Amino acid sequence: MRLQFVICKVIQREAYLCASRSPNTIDIVTMPQGLHNTPEKLRSEVQRSLDTTADVQGRPYDAFLLGYGLCSNGIVGLSADIPIVVPRGHDCITLLLGSKEKYKQYFDSHRGTYWFSPGWIDTDSQPGKERHERTLKEYIEKFGHDNAKFLMEAEQSWLKEYNWATYIDWGFANAEKEKQFTKDAAAFLNWNYDEIEGDPSLLQRLLDGQWNESDFLVVKPGQKIAQNLTTDQIIKAD
Secondary structure (H helix, E strand, C coil): CEEEEEEEHHHHHHHHHHHHHCCCEEEEEEECCCHHHCHHHHHHHHHHHHCCCECCCCCECCEEEEECCCCCCCCCCCCCCCCEEEECCCCCHHHHHCCHHHHHHHHHHCCCEEEECHHHHHCCCCCCHHHHHHHHHHHHHHHCHHHHHHHHHHHHHHHHHCCEEEEEECCCCCHHHHHHHHHHHHHHHCCEEEEEECCCHHHHHHHHCCCCCCCEEEECCCCCEEECCCCCCCEEEC
């Protein structure tokens, strides 16, 4: 099959690894990190890719694949003229862990988890000493010392909701350096540190075309992706 795979940049290492192992021809389209913070923009950017049903040489795709979960409802309303296949998950962490069940099991036993992965660390947006000092410096330059302190206290209040900094290990070359980065962030924020082995099986099955109903939603042409609040399947096609 010839497939277009639309992903957030934070999972590009994992996506290219699994694509290299797939028997299918995969064209990967990367989207900027952070679109989930503005769901409408995520939806419009991804929809633009879904409106092109052939590659640059005019060869038609058999299906679109999405490397997104529900992502703040950013994928709700997406549709295409060919099938769209989406993993059943709330966000990309499900793809990195290998299943929504593993995600839920870990979440239930580690309340307040902030996830770290190679792609998330690469974005330079993860909480920790470096981000804190960089943001404080910017605020001081713009607003002065007193206002900067007030703004930092207000902005950082959300950090109190978290207790764990957990690194998802896919065994990439910089894993030890990235684990240390996560440990340092946990120490600075007074969180617990943990690491969990990543699992490529869900992402690999997505790219290989093994789309069982429990783990994937196949959206037929003319249907739209919708949130499913009644079951653990998370999303549905309307």
